[in-house]
Amino acid sequence: MSSPQYARQPPGRSSPAPPRTPPSSAGGQDVVERYENIVKSQEDKRDYRGLLLANRLKVLLVSDPTTDKSAAALDVNVGYLSDPDELPGLAHFCEHMLFLGTEKYPEENEYNKYLSEHGGSSNASTSSDHTTYYFDVLPAHLHGALDIFAQFFISPLFTESATGRELSAVNSEHEKNTSSDTWRLDQLNKSTASPTHPFHKFGTGNRETLETIPKAKGINVRDELLKFHDKWYSSNIMTLVVLGKESLDELEAMVVPLFRQVEDASVAAPWWGEHPFPPALRRKRVCCVPVKDLRSLSIDFPIPDTRKHYKSGPGHYLSHLLGHEGPGSLLSALKAKGWCNSLVGGTRIGARGFGFFGVQVDLTEDGVEHIDDIVKLVFQYISMVRSVGPQRWVWEEQRDLMAMEFRFKDAQEPRSLVTSHVHLLQEFPMEDVLSAYYLMSEWRPELIDELLAYLVPENVRVGTVAKCFSEKCTQTERWYGTKYLQEDIEPEKIKEWTAASPGPELHMPPPNEFIPTRLDLETSDDPTLDGTAPAIIKDSPLMRLWFKRDNEFFLPKAVITLDLVSPLAYSDPLSCNLTSVWVLLLRDGLQQFAYAAELAGLRWSLGNAKYGLSITIDGYDDKQNVLLEKIVDHLVNFKCDPQRFQIMKENHIRAIKNFEAEQPYQHAVYQQALCLSDVVWTRCQLMDAAETMTPEMLDEYASRMIRRVHIEGLMYGNITRERAMRIADTIENKLPKNATPLLAQQLLLHREVELEKGTEYLRETENSVHKSSCASLYYACGVRTSRQNVALELLAQALSEPCFNILRTKEQLGYIVFSGVRRANGAQGLRVIVQSDRHPAHVERRIEAFLHGALEYLENMSEEEFLKHRAALAAQRLEKPKRMASRASQMWTEITSQMYNFDRPRVEVEQLNTITKQELIQFYKTHVWKESESRQKLSVHVVSTADGGAGTKRELEDDEAGRDGPTVSTPPPD
Known part of the structure; x- marks a missing residue:
């Protein structure tokens, strides 16, 4: 729930007050101000209204009569920087506790149970200066969900029993993060800040900070939770966004009576004008040792909070230049020297009042040996930008691209919309809350110069992450145990960087040639406009193309997806490795050309899987063919660069090795797939084969693969049949003249192993990185059919909330508790995953105990409750995609699975609506119940052998002594 915040910098405050209208009688004196002039895209069909309630709670109402989900989010303008010094993690702990009962709704699972029964979900997050709560639910049940939700902020219980139990969840969450480099590096940055600044704090909290130390000091943590909530959970620093089917007047009438009850304690939201890295902590180097084999360089400059300048975007201007990837860019120069894989540059906000401008570089092996040279090159580029001065044409190009994005942006999912805009309500005037990210209107070059003045060697902090620093890193970070060393940068080096001047390889980017010039909607008639199914418009020996014109979103965009299917791609471990490295080199070689397309709203991806390669282009349709043809040219005419090959080969091998440090639940998923x-190649097999790869081998492999390929494609959106055919013909003509079509037998899909009925299989593996272990239980439910699909989904729907409530909330087995459907290769089943500090054998027993009790739960379920679950699942299945890419993905899944059921939601919901409670119980008895003679079960245990892990304790002996019945153990060979 609590997480490091490394997001794109949001724009900031503005002083002009929006026009106001007097309150209407509908809201009485509960509504002080009403805002009707919120700037929105001309393509946006939703209606918006802002409210300021009498208790100073700011509200954004969103009316969308077409929505199939309603959603709400509430943000409190306070986070872990406001934790009491003696109680690190209290804000995060408070966030957890609000889910566990209120005076009006005292049952601990009342909220989640209500949402689960009505097709909803919920979550929350705590950051440095915000705490955000959100949910979605079926539209008919928005009022009921809001009623329960509002009580979080009015009368939470913070019961003694729940406080004690939920502390285990907070501690488990922290334990999950202790071996994550993302969390470790985030905390190291904070721990090396000024110890007198709140940024220095440890935000997640754990058992030590929230139980052991407070108990020793005589601090009652429950009392402190109540004090924290009373002090900070004040309506005047809260914002609320609600989206529903109802009209704006109806939403207002629903929301105001519920949230006017939140108390206004007249607290001021904290603001930290002093930077956590004062001058004495600048001109520093920090090197540290990661858990994974990572190599990265961060060059950071402390800056003020720039959000108030959102209408001119000085941070956006400099981010665009330093993060550019085209000709003349910093990245281009670094890659030419073989020092860098990728680069990101830009501003980020630490909290209200201060921020950072940073350049993060993903280093090659050689790059680690040239840290100071890379930093010098960064200052050379900054020197070039400074000498050229702010360029209005660059700013205008960015302004126009962002305005175009705002006009034609895809509709956000309801939950995404409320969670993103509830933060913006804290920062912007109400009329700008939708547009502030996008609409720049003030050219202010002096602000660019002001920000540029901070990007000097005197202000720099240089951080380097690599395994090779293990001997020199003699300091230990307090909370995560990260080994690091902080030292001064030599004055001579500061002087050298200050004098850095640019060479000819560094220059401003050229004008973007990918900016679309045609944004019209196609008007020609097409039979695929009707219905849901795409049509095959090309079926040659080498290529089959599916096509559908958009009749839903009406945007000047399209999606093109091509799969290049080849049996060579996964024929053996060496071929699998070669395919992966080929894709890495293709992406690497295309990046400089294709970056301009990305900036102009053309997203592209090139990936690989068991069947071969995949290419996807998504965005404005105007110049998609130019980008696609370039990608295919690069693929067909590939020639391996030996220097880049060695870099990408090393990256690939490192990625295979780094999987060892992934979370235990990810290992469980991997072992289950094995x-x-x-057909599956293990990491050990891939590692052995990867070492033998050579550039010559890859050249020969790529040439052979592109001559034995079948292209399966889909073109969907604002595109005519004729244009789609022209693009397809062009692509096919680019293939080698001696390309040979694949045989039908070579286009068959992979399959799943069928578990023997009436048996249980156990695969056990060890993990030495994480203290947590994991148990994953899979109950096979056969091959996919329409009725089996919805029966399984209905069972998962009915068991999801009680599974979480019992295994996580009540038994506190671990922070990660998941139950749901697993589907692969045409087969499916029910899966339960729990990541825990307990031994997997114990966890499996508790999961089985829960599932055994599920029979009684299902049998005692009232018909009304059963119908609620069925209706909730039906509504979820019929939920329409909000983006063109999501609709394309639905069609593409049917094509690549070779099922071709393009009307699946309607067909399967018809089946769902005929399933009875008795049929659901019988489905459970057949596939999940322990007494079933036809049950097919696979357990995976990932046992921690790290210091303090479950594999190092005696708990296993105790658990095995109490195990119910024998287990058949048949792990497949590695």
């Missing part, structure tokens, strides 16, 4: 897939 057991169930008909």
